[in-house]
Amino acid sequence: MNPTEWSWMPGIFTAEGFAGYADAAAGIVFLIMLATTIIGGIIACNSERLVRAVAGLALCFVGVAAIYYFLNSPFLAMMQMLIYIGAVCITIAFAIMLATPEESKKQGPAGPLTGPLGLVTAGLVTFGMIGLAVNTKFDIMPKVNMGKVKIIGSQLLTTYSMVFELVSVVLLIAIIGSLVIARHGRSK
Amino acid sequence: MSLTILNAVIAVVAAIAFAAINAAYLVWAERRGAGRIQRRPGPNVNGPFGLLQPPCDGIKLMAKQLMIPGGADKALFMVAPVLAMAPAIMSFVTIPFSDTIVAHSMNIGVLMIFAFASMGAMAILLAGWGSRSKYAVMASVRAVSQNISYEIPMLITVITIVMMTGTMNLAEMVASQTGGIWHWNIVPSLSSPLMPVSFLLFFICALAETNRAPFDLGEAESELVAGFHTEYGSMGFGLFFMGEYANIVIGASLITILFLGGWGCPLGLYPGVWWFLLKIYLLIFSFIWIRWTFPRTTIYGLLNLSWKILIPISLFNLLLTAGLLKVF
Numbered sequence: 001m002n003p004t005e006w007s008w009m010p011g012i013f014t015a016e017g018f019a020g021y022a023d024a025a026a027g028i029v030f031l032i033m034l035a036t037t038i039i040g041g042i043i044a045c046n047s048e049r050l051v052r053a054v055a056g057l058a059l060c061f062v063g064v065a066a067i068y069y070f071l072n073s074p075f076l077a078m079m080q081m082l083i084y085i086g087a088v089c090i091t092i093a094f095a096i097m098l099a100t101p102e103e104s105k106k107q108g109p110a111g112p113l114t115g116p117l118g119l120v121t122a123g124l125v126t127f128g129m130i131g132l133a134v135n136t137k138f139d140i141m142p143k144v145n146m147g148k149v150k151i152i153g154s155q156l157l158t159t160y161s162m163v164f165e166l167v168s169v170v171l172l173i174a175i176i177g178s179l180v181i182a183r184h185g186r187s188k
Numbered sequence: 189m190s191l192t193i194l195n196a197v198i199a200v201v202a203a204i205a206f207a208a209i210n211a212a213y214l215v216w217a218e219r220r221g222a223g224r225i226q227r228r229p230g231p232n233v234n235g236p237f238g239l240l241q242p243p244c245d246g247i248k249l250m251a252k253q254l255m256i257p258g259g260a261d262k263a264l265f266m267v268a269p270v271l272a273m274a275p276a277i278m279s280f281v282t283i284p285f286s287d288t289i290v291a292h293s294m295n296i297g298v299l300m301i302f303a304f305a306s307m308g309a310m311a312i313l314l315a316g317w318g319s320r321s322k323y324a325v326m327a328s329v330r331a332v333s334q335n336i337s338y339e340i341p342m343l344i345t346v347i348t349i350v351m352m353t354g355t356m357n358l359a360e361m362v363a364s365q366t367g368g369i370w371h372w373n374i375v376p377s378l379s380s381p382l383m384p385v386s387f388l389l390f391f392i393c394a395l396a397e398t399n400r401a402p403f404d405l406g407e408a409e410s411e412l413v414a415g416f417h418t419e420y421g422s423m424g425f426g427l428f429f430m431g432e433y434a435n436i437v438i439g440a441s442l443i444t445i446l447f448l449g450g451w452g453c454p455l456g457l458y459p460g461v462w463w464f465l466l467k468i469y470l471l472i473f474s475f476i477w478i479r480w481t482f483p484r485t486t487i488y489g490l491l492n493l494s495w496k497i498l499i500p501i502s503l504f505n506l507l508l509t510a511g512l513l514k515v516f
Contacts, residue, residue: 051317055264058310078299086306086339090332093313097329149296149356 030070037063050096058089075152199291203280207273210437211430212242218476225480252422257319260419264318269420269427271311275304276434283441284359286451286461297358298346301442302339305397308435309335312399312416315428319419327415330405330487334396337491338403341498342393345386348502348509349373349446352380362450369454374447379512382505387447389502394439396490398432401479405487440471 043056068077223230316328407415
């Protein structure tokens with residue numbers, strides 16, 4: 001297509017004109033994703049109603065999925081959506097609906113050590129994170145593939161087969177455990 | 189193309205317009221079809237054949253006051269209808285209408301559509317819980333358990349297709365079926381003799397996933413008033429309605445792409461967007477036809493159908509296809 005054909009358009013709409021703003025735009029998009037994740041997390045932790053907390057968790061997962069997409073891992077992003085929002089959040093919400101007739105969070109009385117211990121833990125985690133962030137050398141990874149299933153599948157069954165097997169063992173244990181619990185309730 | 193952002197904007201506007209026009213006129217088609225099947229005229233007063241009924245309904249819905257029930261959880265109540273509509277529009281981004289008309293061809297297109305479709309259950313849950321009415325809560329629990337159980341056979345069937353075509357890109361899936369009806373995935377082949385069964389499975393699951401009759405337990409009006417959107421009026425209800433029809437269009441498009449050769453002609457002539465549209469509207473017509481001729485199932489019958497019949501069959505089909513693909 002002849003570029004001059006679109007000369008009446010504002011410069012930012014063309015690829016050439018947009019290149020100058022690309023970094024800024026990417027930064028803004030990244031900040032929006034970050035804000036979504038953090039706001040979702042805050043809602044999940046601080047809301048009084050459990051269903052709202054689950055909604056906050058879902059928002060947080062959307063933010064994380066968006067960051068995965070932003071980091072060139074569309075497969076991971078979609079899996080995050082499918083598993084964490086489509087399955088985990090809905091299962092949690094289901095459990096809340098089936099279990100508690102009242103929906104407000106129950107909070108026991110806080111002990112005298114809760115505040116100081118919490119502060120210490122938060123401080124340690126913050127220091128650890130800062131240490132990690134400062135000491136890690138951030139390399140820009142090459143774009144491996146755009147979510148070709150074949151490559152992901154063969155990688156899972158060759159290079160990462162150990163992780164794959166371990167995850168499946170964990171899942172098997174979870175299934176057997178839940179069956180044992182369900183069975184126990186039924187025999188009564 | 190040198191207009192990257194403009195392309196994106198045009199794609200989004202086109203997706204929203206397509207979803208909205210379809211939602212409006214599928215309601216009209218549904219009501220006319222229902223009228224035809226039940227031997228009554230249906231909406232035929234406004235305009236020729238009642239074609240001006242959808243704009244009138246739209247104006248009515250938008251002009252109505254937005255009511256929020258006193259006991260409702262306001263934030264969740266407001267978020268739920270948007271959450272029902274937005275993922276449906278997102279899914280249109282990756283659907284290829286023809287080899288040139290696609291907003292963003294992704295290598296994991298199938299996965300993306302299912303990822304966003306799974307958010308629909310969240311919308312129903314939040315709607316039911318947010319309105320704090322027992323009918324709505326009961327309906328949303330039903331609808332979500334239905335969505336979860338039918339997602340499993342649907343995804344297993346999709347895995348079968350992905351194994352056969354070796355790609356998750358919707359356009360490549362269609363490309364592998366070009367050249368006439370005997371190349372379509374619905375036709376049984378040597379490596380997958382049970383393809384028509386897969387098609388039937390997927391069709392049933394698509395009906396159930398879009399909460400259509402005979403599986404519309406989520407809005408069983410004879411027992412639960414109007415189901416999860418009992419408390420919604422005006423545009424809140426309108427968004428749920430539009431979301432439902434957008435999901436139907438997406439379901440029909442997926443069936444067309446996965447099984448019916450996408451934009452290909454049955455005889456291999458003049459492939460193009462017209463074949464795609466023809467196929468999806470034929471499928472949507474069959475959805476409407478089924479809705480008005482079958483009685484509603486019960487919730488136990490529905491869940492048993494999924495867990496005891498559809499999931500075993502789809503798993504068997506998956507294993508059979510995997511084995512035969514290895515052999516041939």
